[in-house]
Amino acid sequence: MKKYNILALVALAGVMVMVAGCTSSSSPSPSPASSAVTSTTTQNSVAIQNYVFNPSALTIQKGANVTWKNYDSVQHTVTSDSGAFSSPLLSTGDTYTYQFNNTGTYPYHCSIHTYMKGTITVV
Numbered sequence: 001m002k003k004y005n006i007l008a009l010v011a012l013a014g015v016m017v018m019v020a021g022c023t024s025s026s027s028p029s030p031s032p033a034s035s036a037v038t039s040t041t042t043q044n045s046v047a048i049q050n051y052v053f054n055p056s057a058l059t060i061q062k063g064a065n066v067t068w069k070n071y072d073s074v075q076h077t078v079t080s081d082s083g084a085f086s087s088p089l090l091s092t093g094d095t096y097t098y099q100f101n102n103t104g105t106y107p108y109h110c111s112i113h114t115y116m117k118g119t120i121t122v123v
């Protein structure tokens with residue numbers, strides 16, 4: 001009977017070690033949660049307002065989308081300097097979305113107001 005109790009205790013201790021092991025291995029779970037927060041930034045937006053792109057420089061992850069929205073009362077475009085992408089004329093409230101599937105630096109401008117410049121960096 002005594003031997004049996006000791007065995008039970010050893011088994012119980014083993015279970016507790018396993019539970020502790022599980023708890024410590026599941027403690028990094030906040031990092032997948034924070035990476036989930038990072039993945040929400042795959043939706044990136046640039047405001048076109050007062051004849052500027054805001055933010056004018058944006059760094060995103062490869063495969064992410066960028067959406068531009070025109071808040072001005074005049075029309076603008078989002079036109080890649082290299083021709084990688086080009087929006088139609090964007091009127092007030094219009095949006096343009098482009099997905100960047102290759103790393104690199106993508107300078108762009110407004111084809112109407114060529115002094116309006118921005119850069120997307122894909123890492």
Ligand SMILES: [Cu+2]
Pocket residue numbers: 075076077110111112113116
């Ligand atoms: Cu413009």
